[in-house]
Amino acid sequence: MCLWIVYRLSEFDDVLDADEIDTVSLSKICFHGIPDEPGGLRPLCWKLLLNYLPPIKSNWIETLKRKRELYNTFIEDLIVMPGESNTDDKERVDVTLHDHPLNLNPDSKWQTYFKDNEVLLQIDKDVRRLCPDISFFQQGTDYPCQKIVNANGQRLHHRVQHTVLKSANVERKGLGVTKIAVSVRKATEDYAPLSEGGEAHWEVLERILFLYAKLNPGQGYVQGMNEIVGPIYHAFACDPDPTWRKHAEADTFFCFTNLMAEIRDFFIKTLDEAEFGINSMMSKLTNQVRANDPDIWLRLHQQELCPQYYSFRWLTLLLSQEFPLPDVMRIWDSLFADENRFSFLIHICCAMILLLRDQLLAGDFATNVKLLQNFPSMDIQIVLSKAAALAGKTL
Numbered sequence: 001m002c003l004w005i006v007y008r009l010s011e012f013d014d015v016l017d018a019d020e021i022d023t024v025s026l027s028k029i030c031f032h033g034i035p036d037e038p039g040g041l042r043p044l045c046w047k048l049l050l051n052y053l054p055p056i057k058s059n060w061i062e063t064l065k066r067k068r069e070l071y072n073t074f075i076e077d078l079i080v081m082p083g084e085s086n087t088d089d090k091e092r093v094d095v096t097l098h099d100h101p102l103n104l105n106p107d108s109k110w111q112t113y114f115k116d117n118e119v120l121l122q123i124d125k126d127v128r129r130l131c132p133d134i135s136f137f138q139q140g141t142d143y144p145c146q147k148i149v150n151a152n153g154q155r156l157h158h159r160v161q162h163t164v165l166k167s168a169n170v171e172r173k174g175l176g177v178t179k180i181a182v183s184v185r186k187a188t189e190d191y192a193p194l195s196e197g198g199e200a201h202w203e204v205l206e207r208i209l210f211l212y213a214k215l216n217p218g219q220g221y222v223q224g225m226n227e228i229v230g231p232i233y234h235a236f237a238c239d240p241d242p243t244w245r246k247h248a249e250a251d252t253f254f255c256f257t258n259l260m261a262e263i264r265d266f267f268i269k270t271l272d273e274a275e276f277g278i279n280s281m282m283s284k285l286t287n288q289v290r291a292n293d294p295d296i297w298l299r300l301h302q303q304e305l306c307p308q309y310y311s312f313r314w315l316t317l318l319l320s321q322e323f324p325l326p327d328v329m330r331i332w333d334s335l336f337a338d339e340n341r342f343s344f345l346i347h348i349c350c351a352m353i354l355l356l357r358d359q360l361l362a363g364d365f366a367t368n369v370k371l372l373q374n375f376p377s378m379d380i381q382i383v384l385s386k387a388a389a390l391a392g393k394t395l
Helices: 003-016 023-031 041-049 057-078 109-128 156-160 201-215 225-237 248-267 278-292 294-302 311-316 325-337 343-354 357-362 365-373 380-390
Strands: 163-172 178-186
Touching (some): 023 041, 041 225, 041 248, 041 325, 057 248, 109 156, 156 201, 225 248, 248 278, 248 311, 278 294, 278 311, 278 343, 343 380
């Protein structure tokens, strides 16, 4: 092990061994990147940077116990189906006496169920497409949710059934009986679910996102959130310590929730023009490009190559689609440690554009759009060093 790595690890040991974590010092060393080894270092630091774990270490056990029990309560209370048995299988929920699938009352349990399934259908599609270049999310977790995977559990992908409504013919028969004839077609399956008793990692993410949507009805699920939760869960589920890995799902849920509280404006259309809305972020990026390289700015301006064509995805998804997963995790080390909370994201995006200077100045509109929408492979340290220079920092 080289002396530099030994020195870096000693920095983390000094901070993390204290009875009370100095969060300022932790952020400073994490900004320069969290070593991949030992494998549990990044998950622990992210839990601290995302304000899931409190700085005082003596409070960790109580905090984790309370949060994980709360998450289990969410599963028990929210992942249910009208007319199905409850978790202890001793009592049947009767929704047929005063409720039925055609009840249009917005308070109807069936209406809630159908609305949930609309959201679930989108989540199911998105998590099955997550990180197709790696096999991790298709693999089974060592810790499936026992309340879900048994025969009486409510596996969410069963509710979707990988079908879409193609047509529905409603006929009124005698005595007020309504007949619904439905034809369905199979949807393309990217990730096949595991057999009963097993659960793939993408199924865990499906549950996390569904619960998040249920608990945040004002925002709900927005396409792209799967790209935010994926790297967090991957880091936690790969923790070499089984005592942490066992609770990767619950820990991911709360870290994802905390992160979304900070970037939720990116996903809310009504806040696009707000100070922290996505349009404001793109405007700041454009201004930074103009200030640092007027020639590039003028070229893009003359071509009417709007930042919406490429940077909307960069900013909204925290660059998770532009780089391989290991590079995304390195980027997020700096983003989570950013003292100004994601101002460094704009510096990274600006650096990406400036590093393509020659190609952008030589390319036409079509070439430049394609280049920016498909950022070329590049050493992530070069990008981050350029971004740090723009921010007046060093990496």
